Amino acid sequence: MTKLVKDAFSIETEVDFSEKELLEIISCLTLKDEIESGYSDKFHLHHEENIVKHVNHILSSKISGYKKEKSFTIYFTHDVDWVKINTPLSYLKSGLSGTLRKIKWFSFSELYHRRNLIRFTDELIAFEKIHGFHSIFFLPSSNYDPFNRYGSRVDLNDKTSKDFFQMLLSNNVGIGLHGSYHARYKNSYAEEAKKLAEALNREITMHRNHYLNFDPANLWQQMENAGIRYDFSIGYIYDQGLRTTLPFSFKGLDVLQNRISNVTGIPLLFMDLPDTLTDKEKTIREFRENIQILKTYNGTASILFHAENLCLYPELFELYSQIIDICKSEGAVINPELK
Numbered sequence: 001m002t003k004l005v006k007d008a009f010s011i012e013t014e015v016d017f018s019e020k021e022l023l024e025i026i027s028c029l030t031l032k033d034e035i036e037s038g039y040s041d042k043f044h045l046h047h048e049e050n051i052v053k054h055v056n057h058i059l060s061s062k063i064s065g066y067k068k069e070k071s072f073t074i075y076f077t078h079d080v081d082w083v084k085i086n087t088p089l090s091y092l093k094s095g096l097s098g099t100l101r102k103i104k105w106f107s108f109s110e111l112y113h114r115r116n117l118i119r120f121t122d123e124l125i126a127f128e129k130i131h132g133f134h135s136i137f138f139l140p141s142s143n144y145d146p147f148n149r150y151g152s153r154v155d156l157n158d159k160t161s162k163d164f165f166q167m168l169l170s171n172n173v174g175i176g177l178h179g180s181y182h183a184r185y186k187n188s189y190a191e192e193a194k195k196l197a198e199a200l201n202r203e204i205t206m207h208r209n210h211y212l213n214f215d216p217a218n219l220w221q222q223m224e225n226a227g228i229r230y231d232f233s234i235g236y237i238y239d240q241g242l243r244t245t246l247p248f249s250f251k252g253l254d255v256l257q258n259r260i261s262n263v264t265g266i267p268l269l270f271m272d273l274p275d276t277l278t279d280k281e282k283t284i285r286e287f288r289e290n291i292q293i294l295k296t297y298n299g300t301a302s303i304l305f306h307a308e309n310l311c312l313y314p315e316l317f318e319l320y321s322q323i324i325d326i327c328k329s330e331g332a333v334i335n336p337e338l339k
Contacts, residue, residue, distance in 0.1 A: 001026065007260040008250045011066045025059055028244045029265075030255045031216040031234075052236065055293050056245040063248060064297040072294045073249075074332040075266060075302040076128070076135040076324070077232060079178050079208060082117065082308045083154045083161045118164050120311040125171045131324055133335040136174035137307075138208045138232070139165070141196035142188070150181035150211065156199045165200055174338070176206025177228070184215040189226035206338065208232040208304075212268070220252035220261035228263055230338050232302050235268020240286055242267050247299030269294070269301035270323070272309050272316060280319065287323060295330050303327075 001022040006015060008029060017025070027033065034051055128135050140152040155161050168175060177193050189207070197204045207228045214233045215222070223231050231252070234243050244250075244267060252261035269290055276283050294301055303323065310317045327334060 004253065004260060008253060009063055009067060009248060010251070011063075012068075013066055015066055017062070021059060021062070024056070025063070025246070026253060028056065028059070028246050029250055029253050031244065032255075035216050035255075051243070052239050052241060053243065053245045055242055055247065060246055060248075060293075060297045060299075063246065064299075067248070067298065069298040069300075071331065071333050072298050073300040073336060074269075074294070074327045074334050075232070075300075076133065076335055077138065077208070077302050077304050078121075078124075078135055078307045078310075079138045079210075079304060080140070080164075080307055081153060081178075081210070083158075083164045117308060117311060118160070118167055121164070121307050122167055122171070124307060124310060125168075125173060131328070131334075134171070134173045135335060136176055136206060136232075136302075137168055138176045138178035138206070139168075139196060140178040140180060140210065141192045141199065142180035142183070152180060156195065169200065169202070174206065174335070175200060175202065175204070176208065176230070176232070177204050177226070179207055179209045179214075179233075181210045181213050183209065184213060184218070184222070187218075187222060187225075189222050189228070193226040193228065203227075205229040206232065208268075212237055217255055220254045220263050221256065223252070223263040224261060230264050230266055232266050232268055232304075234265055235271060235302075235304075237271055238273070240270040240283075240290060242269065242290075242293075242301070247294050247297050247301065249300040267301045268304060270303045272305040272320070277313070277315055277319065280315075283319070284322065284326075288326060291326060291330055291332075294332075 001019070002015065002017065005011075005017060005022055005025050008025075037051075125135070140154045141156060142152045177189070177196050179189050179192060183189050183192060193204045193207075205228060207223060207226070208231070212233050212235060219231065219233070236243055247267070249264055249266045252263045252265050253259075254261050270287060290301075293299070305316070305320050310320060324334075
């Protein structure tokens with residue numbers, strides 16, 4: 001067990017973890033409690049009211065003492081759920097926008113002209129360049145399915161999508177696979193990664209699952225088979241915090257084969273949702289607390305803002321700007337290259 005834990009955190013020195021501590025670390029990294037409890041809500045996701053966990057400060061402090069890193073790292077990322085926005089579902093959302101509190105969407109005119117999201121994303125990238133970093137964009141490649149809530153709204157063969165991809169490539173941003181909602185069941189990650197790589201003429205080595213709907217037991221083997229080296233899926237949708245309770249990137253522990261994976265897991269600390277703005281002061285306060293945890297232990301985590309949400313909600317863009325400023329002021333290393 002000692003070797004597993006040392007390899008997971010790339011610790012090269014001798015360690016003095018007790019057997020209880022080793023078991024607890026392995027339990028945290030493999031999400032053992034979630035696998036055994038089987039909590040699931042209507043979206044087939046783990047029920048976060050039951051699994052939101054507090055940081056394990058005792059283990060975090062001990063692990064941090066053995067690691068070489070002397071600074072903490074933040075990766076800013078964007079999941080791209082929509083590119084082709086003139087779809088039947090999109091027009092329905094436009095019709096409901098303003099009539100239902102939680103639905104805000106592009107106007108019919110914006111849907112017709114289609115390029116609004118591309119133009120905004122280009123401006124978003126320029127904004128991030130001013131702050132000195134290139135973010136990572138996760139793109140879906142599963143079969144285009146505009147009528148399905150969980151389906152892909154990105155058509156790889158559509159001109160708008162091709163223009164969007166070319167804009168990303170010309171800006172030299174990071175690009176990863178946004179694995180489909182059903183990929184965990186169909187084991188289709190390798191096929192999806194290959195399709196995206198062919199569409200972009202670029203190697204795909206990063207991944208985050210749509211709706212964070214991954215299988216904790218099979219994730220690492222599935223990622224390896226798809227040629228993925230970095231996974232960003234382990235986090236919460238409805239809350240901010242560290243799902244493993246440990247503020248570090250780590251090599252995945254393949255519980256089915258009792259081995260260390262070649263894939264590095266980078267925890268998701270924060271995901272944007274319109275509800276994030278319900279109590280902005282609380283959101284910022286909790287985020288500052290989480291950043292202090294990362295800083296204390298020289299940890300690593302990612303932050304997710306959806307491009308279409310930033311485009312639709314100016315106040316969310318203001319929050320994004322604040323979060324960037326907080327990370328910079330606390331001395332975070334932002335979006336270093338992943339090799």
